[in-house]
Amino acid sequence: MEKILVGLKRVVDYNVRVRVKSDGSGVETDGVKMSINPFDEIALEEALRIKEKGAASEVVVVSIGTADSQQQLRTGLAMGADRAILVETEESVDALSAARALLEIIKREEPGLVILGKQAIDDDNIQTGQMLATLWGRPQGTFASQVDLDGDTARIVREIDSGLETIEIDLPAVITADLRLNEPRYVKLPDIMKAKKKPLDQIPLAELAIEASPRIKETSFEAPAERQKGVMVDDVQGLMTALKDKGLV
């Protein structure tokens, strides 16, 4: 195929312990380390491997967000993507709108395959890939831990609650990457320099003229109920006593 499109979302880094703003109006993100959503890195790695095997000729990374998302796109370019597109907006973008915006990019780019992360680790919504496949009228291979391309079809091994499932889907399609699909490469310094010269197009979200989606409002944010620290026991005997006291053994 000619082209693979990969979505990269800028999210609060995996290692940051996120806190609610004191007035409950949102999540504290000022001065917090931001990264590519880890599942999206896996998605990009898969696209790069497909290209390196000769099954695709170009990998295009796309992000939707503020101008700051250019950092994550540059990282994607440093990993090996050929080109980047930033759909720029100051507003937060819900899953349906993100899917609609990506569909417009698909219409322009006509990729043979789209790979996204299975979920973003900020909102944990797990929706965008499935919605995109639906709006596009194409199949989905979600939670993929193995992807084998064969001409116009792809065999996807999916991680499901009961184990693994294999499906076959026609291309073009949307695949969403699970953890064990691959291990993303590290970016090397010379690649970061090279990435600065690669094209990064900025398209205002408004220019895509997507339909407004019925917004679900986030009315308040709070910290979850925390579990209290319990008792420490000294040995197995103490543990057995504590378990017996609770009627658990």
Place this chain on the structure above:
Amino acid sequence: MMSKILVIAEHDGTVLNPSTAKTVACAASIDGAEIDIAVLAESASQVAAEAAALDSVARVRTVENAANKHPLAAILAPQIVELADGYSHIFGPSTTFGKDLMPRVAALLGVNQISDIMSVEGTHSFKRPIYAGSVVVTMAAPPDRPVVATVRTASYSAIGGGNSAAIESADISVDLPAHTRFVDSQAGSSDRPDLQSAGKVVAGGRALASEENFALIYALADKLGAGVGATRAAVDAGYVPNELQVGQTGRIIAPDLYIAIGISGAIQHVTGIKDAGTIVAINKDEEAPIFEIADIGLVGDLFKVLPELTDAL
């Protein structure tokens, strides 16, 4: 206002998955809910009978089609949309089945989905976890559109049985795509209780250090009649298969007893167990964060403690 709720049954063709009874429990916590269950299957009668026994269910609507033999989202979603007319809410479980399927239903209906409902605050207001459960957000869905949602099953106890709701065959006609085909499934074969519904779970982390050492976890689990779970690190390392992973990107569980062995307690893991009744932590690092949330903690070498504990039971 009356809420008419359609719950999408998860099943394997013969048995109703316990996630369905939990999804119904969530639906039943909405004021004035009238609940129907949709069973899409190749042959629906066995599953439908189980669904009809669930409390609070008004009707079971079956759609029988050879194409429904395996739960492929692209096949099921357009059928569900055909059934969805007249419903204010369409709910599925937040299992890999529901996560795969429900956003397709939402997209076809032109709405966003509410993922992982953990509590119902009103007919169109729900709480859900974000950032691996570090934050709980209250969401308000537009009242003039259907609410498509998945239910965080660990937040709900299965609704009771004993009902005998009407079972009706739904007459729908919709073109189904041919672009998605089931090939096979490799279900983990185990005689142990299923991780999702087990009352007791014994879980191991990277500290187990090998696939062979996980035998210690299995031995303890078998003594307790418990299911077995693992951290992402243990699955990534290949010690256990993926379906045992507990946490943000794996299973979210709520057993009565959870024994975490050699598990440090990263937030991404803890979010999968924080609804457990009692959490026991065994770790050689007394500073491990898991001890902050454990009801019973034991600092010790798991290779010494585990055989001792298994013997003591």
